[in-house]
Each structure stands twice: as C-alpha cells, then as structure tokens.
Amino acid sequence: MNRQQLDELRRALQPFPEGAADSALFNDYLAFYGLDFPQAAEYQSGLISSGGFQLMTHYWQQPGAVATLLLVHGYYDHTGIYDKVIAYGLGRGCNVLMFDLPGHGLSSGEPAVIDDFADYGDAIADVLGAVALPELPLLAMGQSTGGAAITEFARRYEWPFDRVALLAPLVRPAGWRGVKVAHALLKPFVATLGRTFNQNSADLDFLAFVRDDPLQCHRVSLRWLGALKRWLKSLPLADLGVGPALVVQGRRDGTVDWRYNMGAIAKLYPNSEIVYLEEAGHQLANESTAIRASYETHLDRYFALQPL
Template sequence: MAKHPLATEITAAEESLAGYRWAAVGTDVRAPVVLIHGYGEHARRHAALGKAASAAGHDLWSFDLPGHGVSPGARAVIRGYSEPIAAAKRTLRRAANIGGSLPILMGHSMGGAIALRLALEEPELMRSLALSSPFLIDAVPRPKFQLSAAKVIARVLPGLQVAKPDETKISRDPKEVERYRTDPLNHHGGVPAVTGVTLHAEGEDLLAHAADLKVDTLIVHGTADGYASIEGSRRLAASNPRVRLIEIEGGYHELHHDPPETGVPDAVRQHFLDWFGR
C-alpha cells in the first residue's frame, strides 16, 4: 500500500484501509474531527481542510473508503454503507482516545450520507455533525424505469458501470476540474450499478428519517450543485431544528475547490472551522 507522511492504518472488516491524520498544532488542543470523503475521490483531496483544522488545534482524521484512493477493494463499488460506517466508527473511537474528547464527524458528498447514517444510528459517538454537499438526492432526475433496471443490473452485474458523471460539474474552476481529471487516485469511469442503487436507496431512507436526527448539524451546500441536489439538504434542514443549512449561491459540488478569487473556499473552510470550535 502506498504510504503518506501522515498515514496510520485503520482496519475495517478484514481489510486495511489507508488512514490519515493531520495532527493538531500548539497547546490549545480542541475536539478532534473525523472526515469521510466522497464517491470516486480520496481523503488527501481534503488536505487543505486538514491543515487548517490542524492549525486551529484540531486533530483531523480521515481514510480512503473501500475501493477508493489507495485502499483495497473493487474500484468505486459500494454495496451499502456498513463497511464505511465500520471504518468511521473505528476512527471516531481512535480519535476520541487520542484526543481526549468526543469527535466531530464530517462528510462530503456520499461521505456526508454515510456520516448522516452513522449519526442517526449511533449519535453518542460524536459531538456534532458537519456535512459538505451531502448526496441525498441526485441532481439528475432518474426515471422510475431506469431505477428499476439499475436494481436488476446491480443484482446480476453489480460492478457494471452504467453512467459516467460529468467531471466539469466538480468545480467552477477549470484548473480544479483538470486536477480532478488527472488525479490517478480518483475513479474516472462510470458509476457501478450497485453503487448507484445504494446512493439512491440510502438517500431516500435518510430523508425519511431526518426528523430522528439527535445531533447538531451544519450543512454547507451550493445552489448549482450538479451532482448532489441542494433539495436534499433543504429537506433535511426543514425536517429537523437541529440542522443549520448555509447555501452558497451558484456554488458547484466541491465548494472547497471553487475559484479562489470568489472567496468561496476560504468562506466555506471558515464556516466549518467555526463549527468545529463551538
């Protein structure tokens, strides 16, 4: 497995996932943060937040999901959220043991949905929840017949790639789009059938249970997100008074990779740092 200067090993199920820790700097150590990255990418794409959190006194822990980054597993195949949740729980416990306080759980995109699932199931493991562009509703509406066909395909050929996301919708910054396209650790093919079915089914179920969320939650989401519809975040916020939603007008899916001159990356990072420091 490729190593990273900040890497630790995080074990989930019977596999070893690549894990990372941006250690808190200084003596004013605050609550640790555990971050779950999104579909098709890897944890080190969130290094800027890791460094900012570290400078603010937070340990930030993350890991490459199964089949993502340098972790083992069929590429981008997510058969459910149980294995990612197992890895997140291990990381939360490790972060709490080392940091000495209850961690904040954060998730981006699909990682946001995974984090929300864990918050609903075991809220006692976290101090609060932070979601970046959570994938709860697909920004591209799928006809019912297409969803039904995908379920059949997922049972027979779960790894079959049925649709390729438009990578230009990642960011409004062409340079960031190019970085995404040329990053060999990202998944650049189509979405495996079983992954697409999982994303859709989990999103529907999470929204159906939004009122049950017992963890204070911050969501930051762009209004022009072409992957994860902001309507999912709006529904979540409308269903539960514990949820605060900040909308970024015109923002794409990766707000942290918006053009620097817009001020959006700095503003979004500060929103999360302020939340971490509550």
C-alpha cells in the same frame, strides 16, 4: 505518481499506525498530494480493518490542539484531494483524522463500489474505535457521500461528536427519478457506466488535476447505485436524535438534488443551520479560494475555532 506506483504502495501498507512512513514511495505519495504538513508535529498512518475492508487512515497531530476534526470524503474522492480541508483543520489548531472510504484511494475494495451503505457507517465507527484520540472536543465534517456516511453512522452508533458540518450532503442525487429508471433498465446488462467529469468547482486547477489523478475511478458502478436506492428506501426522514448540523450548500450544485436534500436534512437534523452559497458548485472541499473563505467563516463560528 502513476497507477503502478500506487498499486505497489498499496501492497506495502502496514496496519495503523505503522503505515509506510519509512518508504520513499509513501513519501512521494504525500508530496504528490500535498499531504506533508509541516505544522503537524506527529503524523500516523496505516490500515484499519472494517468488515472485509482495509481502510487507509491518516492522523495529523499538533501540540496544544483544541479539538480533533474527522473528515469524511465524497464519492470518487480520497484523502489526497482534501489537502485544503486538512489544512483548514490544522490551521485552526485541530488534530485531523481522515481515511479513505472502502473502494476509494488507498483503501481496499472494488473501485467506487459498495453493496450496503451500512459499510460507510461501519467504516467511521471502526476508524474512531481504532485510533487513540485525546480528550478533546470531537468535530466532524462530511462532503457529499461523506455526509451520507455520517448520517448512516448516526442511525446505528452512539453519537460521539460535539458538532458536525455537512458540505453538499448526499441524500438524493440530481435527476434521481431518471437515475432509478436507468438503473432498473441497465442492471441486467452492464455493471458500470462511463463517468462524466463535471465542472463542479470554480477551481479550474483542481478540475484539471482530478481528471489526471491516478486514484480516480472512471466508471459509475450500478451496484453503488443499487446500494443508494436501498439506503434511501430504508432511511426514515425523521429526527436522528443527534442534534443539529451546520449545512453548507452551493446553489450551482448539479450533482445532488439539493432542494430536496435540504428539506430531508432539516428532518434528520432538526434546527440545523443551512448556509447557501450562490456561486458554489458541488465540490465544496475543493472550491475556489474565495468560495472556501466564505464558508470557512461559518465553520469557524460553528466549531468555535480561530485561525492560528
């Protein structure tokens, strides 16, 4: 697919759960990103309102589901490149709910821009409020900025999750002091900077795909960095009162300041279990098969799930 086709598809999307299931273009989108999972007996999609945004939402259901798994993606990411994590949930007997954050994927909003991290927390709340979920255990998993979104949600909403896993969660990015200085110096003069595609996964096929992915943004927003600065300043490193989390962190992660972040997460989610992966980079949702298998065993145990 190309950007023009995806822009056309975005304009044709309907409110959840009507989506655009009868659209050949939408079916092409599902096939292009590998989102047409045969094990899902029912699939719903469409737009959910959240503040001034329209969030593209996907919900895969299967008979005899043992839980519902909410997935929250990272910065620059979208549902289309989380096919492996969606397959993990479905392969463990879960219904899977996922949406594109504001400014990402097929959701509305300026690409990769946010002015307040509260919008990320609100997005989770509004999606959970709009989808009729069955009476099953509710699990959540967030990658990078998705973890920050879950943390922001925890600050302001009643906690609905039975268990939560955080993959390489964002608190501070790598080189944060330099980033803050650069942001202060450049903000009066430029709105964005060019994005560098880092080798953040051992899956070389994924790295090649994401560079050509038509839903990727190729700029770094200084407004997003400003929102991150304000969020960190407002975030007390104290118990959120929602219980522990399972945290998975790669030691080859050069995207986030994981040494600082693990200490912060331990304060926000006391008694959390932290699993370090020696060979893993930042993009844990799209790591190599071997690395994903190594942490999926921890997810299975923590979530009390079994492969079908």
